[in-house]
Amino acid sequence: MSGRVRYLLALAAISVSAYAAPLRPQVDVSGYVITADLDPSKNELTATAKVTFTALEDLSSVTLELNNGLKITKLTDGAGATLSADRVATDSTVHITPSKPLAKGETATYTFEYAGVLKDADTSPVEGIKIAAVADPISILLYPGRWFPLSGLYTDRFTAEMHIVVPKGETAIASGAGGHKDIAGGKTQFDFNWTKPGLPGTVIAGKFAEKTVGNIRTYTTEKHAGDAAGYGETAAKEFEFMSSTFGQPESTRVNLVELPDDAVSSTWGPEIAAIAGSRWSDRNSYRLLANTVSRQWWGSEISPATLNDAWITNGMARYSELMYMEDANGKNSLQSAIPDISAGALAYDTVPISSIGRLDPFSPQFQSMSYEKGAMVYHMLRWEIGNDNFIKFLRNLLSVYTDKSVRSSDLQSLAGKMNPQATTLEAFFAQWIDGTGAPAFQNKYTVFRLGSSKGFRTIGQITQDLDLFRMPVELRIETDGKTEIRRIDVSGSESQYTVETFGRPRRVTIDPDNWVLKSTPDLAVRVAVLRGQQQAAQGDLIAALNEYQKALDANKNSSLANYRIGEIFFLQKNYQSAANAFRDTLRGDGDPKWTEVWSHIKLGNIFDVTGQRDRAVNEYRLAIQTNDNTQGAINEARARMASPYKREKTDE
Template sequence: MQSARRSVGRAAAFLLALIVCVPALHAANEKIRLHVDDYQIDATIAPVTHKLTARAKVKFTALEDLATATLELNNALRVTAVTDDKGQTLQAERVSQDNTVRVALPAGLPKGQSMSLTFDYEGTLSNADESPVEGLKLAYVGNDITYLLYASRWFPMSNYGINRFSATISITAPTDFEIIGSGKESSGKVSIAGGESEEPKSAAAKARRQLGNTRDVQAKKEAAPSGATHTVTYTWDKPSFPGTIIAGKFVKTTSSEGGLNLTVWTLDDKKKFAQEYASTATKELFFDITLFAPPISSTLNIVQLPDDTVPSAWAPEIAAIAGHNIGEKVNYRLLANTIAHQWWGVEVSPANKNDWWLNDGFARYTEALYLEHLVGTAGFEEAVKDMSVGALAYQSVPLSSIGTLDVFSPEFQSVVSDKGAMILHMLRFVLGDSKFNTAMRTFAQQNSMKPVTVDQFREACEKIYGNSLVWFFSQWVDSTSAPEFKNKYTIFRMGNGKGFRIVGEISQDLDLFHMPVEMKVDTDGKTENKTIDVVGTNSPYALETFGKPRRITIDPNDRVLKNSTDIQLRTAILRGQALVQQGDLAEALKQFQSALAINKNSSLGHYRIAEVFYLQRNYQAAANEYRDSLNGDGEPRWTEVWSYIQLGKIFDITGQRERAVNSYRQAIQTNDNTQGAMDDARKYLNKPYEREKTSAQQ
C-alpha cells in the first residue's frame, strides 16, 4: 500500500482494523447448538517451517440434543485425530466451505449435558490462502513475529465473539522467542536437542508430558532443530476471549506507574518508541478507569504486530498494534480504541450478533471521549463528523437486524462501530453528561464478565435517566434513517425595547422522528442557544432574543445524527475507500464520481480518484486529479500536502526529477505534517521515489 493512502486513509484502515474485533461467526440463520466452556490447549510453533502442531481439549455443553458437534477451525490446519472423554476415537469430517470440523457423537449428547473432545491437528501457517477472511492473514508462524489471532480460528471454536470461555494455553517455541498470552503465566519445561532439562511445574505442562508421544517430540525438533525450546502456559479462568497468542524476538519495556503492570513488546527497531507508547497507554488506561472503574486485570501487554496483518488486535490483557502504527508520533487514537476493548469486549460482550455495537461502538466512542479529553472540543467535533459519515455510509439494515449481514463486510463494520458510537453520542446529549457517565460506569460494573443485550443497556440507562427511553432506542437502533433538517422562520420586533421574536418551523421527512434538537441564534449581541423538541415531520417553535437575530443554526454541535450534502459527499467517499480496500477499483471510481456530483470542487473527492488512477498506473490521469484536488475547496487540509507529494512521486516515476523536486519543496512549504507528510517529502527530496515492483516484474 502506498504511503499516502496508508497515512491519510484512516477511515478505510479503520474498517480493516475492525476485523479483529468482529470475529467470524456462523451464518446468521444457522442455529448455535453448543456452548464451549473451557479449553486445554498445548501447541508447538516451528518458525523455520511455519508449522503449528497442537492438541486441544474442548469442553462444551449441548444447547439442544446433539448427534454431531460442529466447531470452526482454520482450513490450513488438518485434524489428525479426535477422541472423547473415554479415549475413544471419533470420526471427524472437514467442511472447508465454512471452516468447520464436524464430529459424530455415537452416543449423542442430551441438551444441558457436557462432554469433552480432544483434537490433534497440525498445519502450515505462512500466508492468507486458507484464512477465514479471504486475502487477510490472521495467523502466521515464522520469524521474527508469530501471531495466532483469535479471529484466525487456530483452535476449534463455536459462536466466535459471543461464546465466552476459559482457557489454559501452553505454547512451546524456541527459547529466543518471548510468548505473550492472556492470564496467569507459568513456565514449563525447557528442552535442548529434544531432551528435557527441567521437570514440568504447571498442571498443563505435566498433562503435556502424560500425553507425550512421537508427534510431540517431532514437533519440538521442528520448533528448534539446532537449539532449545521452552514452554510457557497462560491460564485465564474467567469466561472471556483469551484466544490470542503472539510470540517473537521481542524487546521488553516495562512500566508500573500507578500500580499498573504494563509491558510494551517490540522488535529492536521499534524499541526507541516503546517508552512513549507505555506512557500513552498508561494515560489512556487511567482515563478509562475513571469512566468505567478498574478493569478485570491490572496487566496490559502492548505488543507489536507485523505489517502484513490487521492494524490492531485485542484480547484479555493484550493490545496489539501493527509496526507501521508504532513510530515517533504515537497513534494514540488507534491505541485508545484497542485498549477500550479491555472493557467493551473482554469484560462486557454482546449476547448475540445483533448486539455487536455494544462492543465496537462503545470502544469507538471511548476513543472519541479520550480525544475530547486530550485535545478539546474542536478535535472531538471532527471525530463526531467522522463517526456520522460511517454511520450513514450504509443504511440498508438497522442495528437491531445487523446479524443478517456478513460480519466482515464494510456495511457491518461501519454500522456497528460508527453508528453504535453515534448512538452513545446522542444518548449523552439526551441524558446529560453526569447521568450518561453514571449509566456507562454502572453498566460496566454490573455486567463485568458477562454477555449483554441492547435491552439490558436500555434498561440500565432508563434507571439512571428516570424515564422511558424506548422512543430513543426505537428511533436509532430499530431504524435506518436520519433526518435532514430544514428551517423556515419569520422575525418580529417586539415593542418597548423587549427584543425580537422568532416564529418558525423545523421540518424533516421522518414521520416517527422524535429528538431534542439544539438551535443556535447569532444576534447583534450575545449568541443564544435554545433546545427544541422535534417531533414528526413539522415542529413549530417560537423563540425570543434581546439582540436582532442574524443567523439561526440547527444542531450546531452535531448532537444528532443527520443528513446533509457534506455528509452525503463524505459517505460516498467512504464507500469508495472500502471498495478500494476490496480491490474493486471500478466501483470505487463510481462512488468517488458520485461524490463529485454533489460537490465538483471537493478536494477529497478528486484526491481519492487520483489514488485509484495511481493504483492503475494511469499516471497522467492521476496527475490531473491531484492538480484538481489542489485547486478544489481545500477540505480536508491535508489533501494539499499529500497531493504535492503524490505529484512528486509521479514525476520521479516518469523520470522528471526536476519537477519532482519542485513538488516536494511545495509540500514542505505547506508546513503540514499530517501523518508524517514532512518526513516523506524530505526523504524523496534527497532520494528519488521508486515504486515497488510487482511480483510479475521481479
C-alpha cells in the first residue's frame, strides 16, 4: 500500500471519528465526576461515573450513550435507589428507567459503576475505528469512544473531575491536570479537573517520555522520542500564530500526545492535541497538526449547538490549517490548496449546509459539507468583508460565545456587524448556508480604443446560472502594460461591467485567486476523483473506479485520475493494468505535480515485484531526479534503490 493510500485512509479515519450517530438530546449534562482504573495487561477498564444532568423534556426514560464493550454493574440515582438500564447495541445506547418520571427542567444525578474489555474496534460506536482501547504501550479513552455515559456528542458542554488510575511507570494525560500520587497495588492516580463548560472527555495514558518545547509539552513512546523536539517546535509555531490571530485560548498549555498508529490519525480535547506516532516524523503532516491545534479555539472554546451547526467549528478548523499554511509559506500556498477544498465542498452539495444534521454524520457527505464547504464559507466571507474585518469577526465570535454553543444564526448576526451592507451578507448566507450549488461563470467582453491616446474601454458581461446569486467578484485585466484589478458586483444571472485601462487588454479573468466557490471543468475532475478516493477508503474499489472513469470522461489527460486508477490496480495485484495507468499518468497533464514522482516509484515497485530489478532501479532514479519530496517520495525512492520493494502483509 502506497504512502498516498495510507494518507487517504488516515484522513478517512479522522473524519469518521468526528461525530456520533444523531440522537435528539433528552438531557443536558452539566458535569461528571469519574474514577477510572486502567489495566493494560487485561485490556480492562473499571470505572465509576457520577453524571449530573437536567431533563430537556418530561421523561419516563433517560437515554445516554455508552461503549458496547462496557457493562453496567450498578446504577443508582441521587437518593441511592437502584435503577434498571436496557442496552441497545445497534446505537451504543442505554435506556434508563428513573425511580419516578422526570419533569422538564428537573436536575438529577445518576451514578454508574461499569467495567469491560476495550481492545479494538469491535465494540466501537464508530464502525471499524478504534477510539477506545486499554493497551500497552498506549491506552486511548477518546471522547467519541463513549467510555463514559454521555449525551449530545460535541454539542453538549460539561465540566469534568476525573481520577485516572494507571500502572506505575505510566502517565495519564487529560484536560485540567491537577497532580498525581502513587497508590496501593503498584499504581499511580492522576487527577484532573476541568471546571469550565467544555468537552474534556479524552484521556490518553501510556509509557511516555516527556519533553517541554515552549508552552507545548510532548508525550511520546520511546520509538518516537527523537521526533518530539521537532514536532513540538512546529506545534509551538502554529499555536503562536493562532494565538496572535484568534486571541489567547482558555488555556495556554497544550499537551502534544502520541496516538497508536492503528487508531485515528488525530484527536483533541481542551489542552490536548494528539497525533498518530507515524505522523510525527512526516514533514508534510504540519497541516494535520495545525488543524488539530486549532481545536483549542474551534471546538474547545466554542462548539456547535446542533449537528446542523457543525460546519462552524469543523470548517474553521480546516480554514485555520489553511491560514497557517498561508502565513508560513505565502499566499500562493493558500491559493494552490483552494481547488482541493472546493472539490470537497462540491462533492456532495445536495443539501444546504444548514441542514447537514439530516445526513449520516459518518458519511463522506457530512464530512465534505462540514469541513470543506465550511472552510470555503469562511474563505468567501473573508473576501466579502475584508481581511481585517474577518479577523475582528473571528475574535468577536470567540469572545462572545466563550464556553458556549453557537448556531449559524449567531454567526450570521455577528458577521453582519462587520459589514455596513447588511443586505449583501443576507444574500451571502442565503446562498452559501441555506442554498446549494455554485456559479459557473462565463465572461463575454468587447474592447474599444478611446481617442487621443486615452487608452481602452472594456465593456463586458458576466453570466452564471444561479438566478439569486449576489456577491462581489474579482476581475483581473491583463494589458500590454500594467495589470488592472477590479471588484465587480455580480447579481443575478447577468451582470454588466465597464473597465477603462491605459494598455490594451489581452486577457480578462474572473476570480483569478479563487476567492469564490465556483463550478469549472477542472473542478469537475477533482470532484470525481475525490468521490473515488472516498469510495476507495471505504473499500468499494469498483465504485471508486467508476468515479475515476467519470474524471477521465471530463479530462482524458487527467494525471490524478490515472494515478488513482493505477493505485487500485496495484492493490488488486493487476500489475500490467497498474503499469499502464501509471504510464498514462506520466503522459497526462501533470496536475498535481506529485503524480510524476510517485508514478515512477510505483512503476519501480511493479518491476521489483515482477523480478525486473534493473528496470525498477531506473524508475527510482527517475523519481529522485524530479526533486519532488511530496509525502517523502524521494526518501522512499532512495530506500528502494538500496533494497527492493516487497509486498507488505497488508497488501495480501
